[in-house]
Structure formats: C-alpha cells, structure tokens
Amino acid sequence: GTGPYSLAEHKADQYIKLVRFKGYVSRKEPADGTFGERKQLPSEIDFIPVPDNNTRVEGAVAGQYDYADGLPIEAYDRLQKSGKSAPVLLPDLGWPFFAFNLRAGPMSHLKLRQAVAAALCPADMLQAAFGDKKFYNLDAALYPKSYGWHNEEGAQVYNQHDPQKAAKLLKEGGYDGAPLRILTSHQYEFHYQMAEVAKACLEEAGFKVQLDVVDWATLTQRRGNPKLWDIYVTHSFFNAEPATYSSYDSSSPIGWDTPERTKILNAFLSATDEKQREQAFAQVQKLVWEQLPYYKVGSFAWLAAANRKMTGVPKIGWPVFWNAEVSK
Template identity: 50%
Template sequence: MKPFALALATSVIALMSANGSALAQTAGGVIDVATIGEPPTLDPMASTADLVGIITQHIYETLYTFAEDWTATPLLAADMPQISEDGLTYTIPLRTGVTFHDGSEMTSADVVASLERWMRIASRGKQADAVIETVAATDDATVTITLNTPYAPLLSLLSLNNAAAIIIPEENAAQDPLEAYVGTGPYKLEARVPDQYIQLVRFDEYASRDGEPNGFGGARLQYLDEIRFVPVPDPNTRVEGAVAGQFAYVDQLPVEAFDRVSSGATEPVVLAPFGWPVFVMNTQEGLNSDIRVRKAIQAALAPEDMLLAAFGSENFFAVDGAWYPEGYVWHTETATEPYKPAGDTEAAKALLAEAGYSGQPLRILTSRQYEYHYKMAQVAQAYLEAAGFTVQMDVVEWATLTQNRANPALWDIYITHSPFLPEPSLMGIMSDTSPGWWATDAKHAAVNAFNAESDPTKRVALFEAVQQVIYDEVPAYKVGNFNALAAQSPKLEGVTVSPWPYFWNAYLTE
C-alpha cells in the first residue's frame, strides 16, 4: 500500500505534518474551506460521498481509524481488539472519559446502539451485518462483536469515514434520518446555512488521544477556533477563489488549473496517485441488468480519450485497467484484457446486436461539480453512440446525484470516483446494497473467499479472483488512474496530505 502522505509533484508546496516542528503553532483563527457543493446529509452512516466524510469526520469519530501506513489504529477504542483463535470474536476495549457534544459520557451502550444503526442503514454496515452475529456490551467499557464466519475487512470497515461506523449517543441511534448531529469529535456543529456554509467550532471538552498524530489516528490537536465549509459548486469559481486567496483550502480543482493556481495567492497541492474515476452500472433493473449490454459498454468506451479530455496532461492520469496500480499490494493484471485504451466499437456493436438492443436510452447520471466526471461522460457519449447506443445525459447537482443513485428506476450508469482504498472490500461495488446492487453467485464466491482469509499473502492472491469476476460481470468500469489537485494558503500549516482533507492539527501563521 502507498504511504499515507501521498507523493507530491516537486513544484508543489511541501505540507508540514502535524507531528513535525511545533514552531509557530498557535491557537485561534477561522478558516474557510471551499468544497464541491452542499453535502446531501451530515449523517455519514447514510452516505458514501467523500464530501460527507470530509466534513463529518470533524464531528463524529469511529472506534478505529487509519494510521499513516493505512493500517487500522484505535480512535474511540482503547486498544486493538482481542481476536479469538477462530477469528469469530472481537473484544474491543473502549476509552473512558470520552464526552459527547451534548455533555454525556460515551459508554458501551452508545457503541452497541451506534453499530446496530450502522448495520441497519449504512451500505458498509450492511456488508458487515451479513457476517456479524451479535454486538454486545460486556461491561460499560467493553464491547464484543461475534461473527458467524471469519471476516478480514472488519477493522477497515469500522475505520472508514464514509458509510461510517460513527459512535453517537444511544438515544440518537434510533433516529433515521439523523436529526441530532452529536458526536465526540474535536469540532461540533454550530450552524448550517444551506448553500452558504457549515460552521464547526472547537469542542472544548474534546478528549484527544495521547501521543503524536499518526495519519487520521493519534493526537487530534485543536488549534483552530472555527472551520467553515463553503459550498462552491462551480469549478471555475473554486479556481478563482484559490487564485484570489479567498479560502484557506480549496478542494477538488480541475487539474488544468495547476499553472493558474501556482501564480495566485494559494499554493497548489497535488495528490498523486489519488484514485480512479469509475462508471457504476445499474445491474438491478433497466438496460444494464443485461450483462451483454454491460459488456457492450465495456467494449465501447475508450479510456485514453476519456482521461485526456478529463485531465488534459498525462502528468495527471494513467491509462490502467488494473483496479490498483503498480506499487500497491493489490495490483494485478488478471482479467484486464477487455480494457482497451482506444475502445473496440465493432465488438460493442456485436454485443449490442446479441442483446437485442432496440434503441432504448442509456441514461448517464453525472454532475459538473466534479468537472472531470462531466468531461468523461461527454467522450463516453460519443463512443457509445458510435457503437449504436442512444445516450441520455442527466446532469444534476452532486447532492441530487447522490440521492438519485439510490433509486434504480432513475439511471443506468452513474459516474463517481474513489481514492485507492487501503482494503478492497471498502470499494462500493463490494457491497450488495450499494447503488448498482451487484449481487451474483460468482461475486459472492470470490468476495467471500477473499474476506474470510486472514493471511495477508493469501488475500493478495485471492484478490485476483475478485478482479476477474469484476471484469467478467462488469458491475463497474474503471476508467484509469488520476491525480487530484487542491490549493492551500501558505498561512495554513499542519495539514497532512490526504484524499479526505482534515483540519484538526492544522493552524494559522502570521
């Protein structure tokens, strides 16, 4: 797995890690962070959207999180779990003296109620629910999770910040949708003015872990008084805001703006490699419930042209059909033969004819808030139409997209992206209940074998079978690898480069 602090372009600002020099670390100040839009919810259990995770990770916390090397590390848990020899029982000690934003103290009852809610409503919680037999409070400071089969991804699922296993007060865990935004995090929600800002303020009773910061783990130091997340849906407006120094941090900038941002009041930050853009197929109903149609799409798409249109320069993308690139332990070329950089229009036409396609609209759901999603969709439309598809582009706000993708009647493909996740079972398509609803016997055979194996070396080999079934059944189409661009004020220090930027441990200088 790549290190937590992702590789940076040589001309990019070097960001001081929060566990580096303590010089000039002063408390106080307010920062504005420009985001790609309004989050659809502030309930991270209810959404896999990165935007939701970026904001809410400051409000809520999980039992575990990811350290600098992307291994699980305790957060609200006092220590790593004790795991029985058969791999079926996880005994988790809890930290004591942890206070919620409402003043109540966290106990095992809160943890049990929260995990039960997570298994009920979160897509990743539903993944875990299939193997979790019980979640029980052993005493006020201990929780025991009992499984019906060994399940290697459990700690990673408990660590991720979207579709997240956040711990909230027991009485709030019955809420669906969540109405009280009360967590244990270093910042608490002060105000939300839709389409204007989400204001977080320092939680003075926050109980930080001891020691040094370590990725998302370790000490979480509260230098800033306030963090305001400002929705800026138009990418050009985000660029101009970065150039003018309007924001302390600007997320998700078009990569072609690198030179323009470099000449402005903030510094460009490149995360390389960041992740993959992906076209998710609706396997449950409509055109893409037919595997032959999905295979026709797989054949028709031309990833090289799509990536070039989206990112402009090869400095910001790589044409690569492997779900994890070279340098990651999960990298394999297994089954990537159908991934054709220039596409195969004739093969797509033959597959469409075999499927008996008769011109029904192929509905592509996308957003311009991630401009590269839209540019890829435009190129995809041209290649799909050349193969014989009738294409309908549905362009909506990102918050609307995240709502509409939950309804299988509204789309055939939706476009999204993901960082390279430390555990493949965190990928959305690995959950049967994630939009796309891919659930087949072949998938279950490959994924269940992968998830049941605890030996890391054997799991790497078993992932080849997972990638094989992804290519065989086409629940999603990985376009390639890409780098991401953000911008940061030179006055903002202590930010660790991350696919999900966070601002505890960050501070302002003069």
C-alpha cells in the same frame, strides 16, 4: 468526544467552528498523516462551505483561505503563480467509474455490458475530463501500485476501444436499438465530460445513447429506481479496505448478485492473512472485469490549495489541521 477539537458552533450553509478540546491528551509519537502526535496548534478551526468552484478558486488564489479543498484541475497553473496559496496535488486519490444497472434494461445482459466495455475509450475520456496527464492515470487495476491490493487481473478487458468488436457483441446480445440512458451531472464536471466522450464512442459502435443530465440530488434519487437509468457516472476515493465499497453489495443500485460474486467475495471477506487477502482480492478484481458490474475509467489526482506560510498539514485525501501552523 475524545478528539483534539470539539464543536463550538454550527450555522447551516455558513460555517462549522471547532475549538480546542481542553481534556484532550495527545499521543507522543511523531505525527504521520492521521497518526501520531496531535498538538492542537490552532486555537480555532473554521470550515466554510463554498459550493461554487470559481468562487473557491478565486478565494484560494487571493489567500482568503488557509486551505481550500476539491478545486478544479484547471486552477493548477493559477495557484502555481499565486503568491498566497500553493497547489496541493494528490496523485491517484480517486477513480471515476460507470456503474451498470444489472437489475433491468439492456445492461442486465452481460453481452451488452461487454459491448460497452469494448466500445469505451478511457484514454479519450480521461483526456477530456482532466487534460494534462499529471492529473490522471490510464489504469485497469482497481487499486494503484502504491497499495498492496494492486494487481493486473482482468486488465485485457480495459481500454479496448474496438467498435467492430462492440458491434459484434451488440448483435450477439440482441440489442434492439433502445436508447442507452446514461445518468450524469454537472455537479462534478469531469463526470459530464467523460459521459460526452463515452456517448460518441458508444454511438460509433452502434448504440443509441441518451444523456440524462440532472443535478446530483436527482441523480442519487433516480439511481434507486432501476426503471430510470442504464448507466450512471460516479467516482470514489481509494478506500484503504476494499470491503467498504458499496458497489460489491447486492443491495446497491447496481444490483450485482451472482453466485460467482457471492463465492469470490465471501472468500475475500473470510481470509485473515494479509497475503491471502491480497490474493483473494485479485480474484474479486478478475470477476469485476469478467461480469462488469461497473467500468473503472482510470484514476485521477485531487487538487487543493494551501497557504504558502502554513506547515503541519499532511498531504492526504482527508486533510487534518491539528498540527497546522501559519508563520507570520
């Protein structure tokens, strides 16, 4: 490779060891996120998988790691009090969403997806999943205001929590009372917490709801079979380029494949001028809220922890350590 570090050793489920790549020549511009100078300050970088949340938090609080990523938000106050590690809070890093099965079952009918959208209560769902408002934002836009892609098209469909309207749409859509199967997992606890609240809101509107709680590997397997689910709960980070989201692909488990999608998406993909692309993406967002291939619940912050004596690690979603330095 040509990066500042090379792979020295990998032991499955134990660690990945990187060492300085001796042939690397850095750029000279000041470091800015992933751009600019890469000084190769650490002689070695070890990545250690710690799948258990509690173990990861305890290790961060105790100063066992120089950087711990993907921590539960409940750990924020403990990290603030820790003399070893400081919390690193990255606002609006990702967004949870409910993906609809457009290939088969009740969610293949637009009226019933509209009923779900009318019934859902994202304010309550986010509160249950993330607690303090500093950890989440109630926002219909598919990108936060810090992105050029931000727009307000279709926002009126979001955060309705109107069980009477949902019940009317259920009747118009010919809902037969079959259980709405929501596929979720404890792998990401906030997925499950949102699904629990969504179940109550949907039942209030007249849906029968079945929560299918499985491990993440089983979820990713089942969502490939449209006979096994109606909604699955997932999340994504905000990609710099909207075209990279698989949910817009007709071959994804969602199966969004309408003439309108093809026309609007092609217009976006063929636009070359930045302003034109932003305007074209606004039409993509409008169509998402009109046809509802998925329902964006909101946006959430990401919590990590960093050694209080360490500098040089940018506050970004995919941390890099080539300029990291720990003072003695």
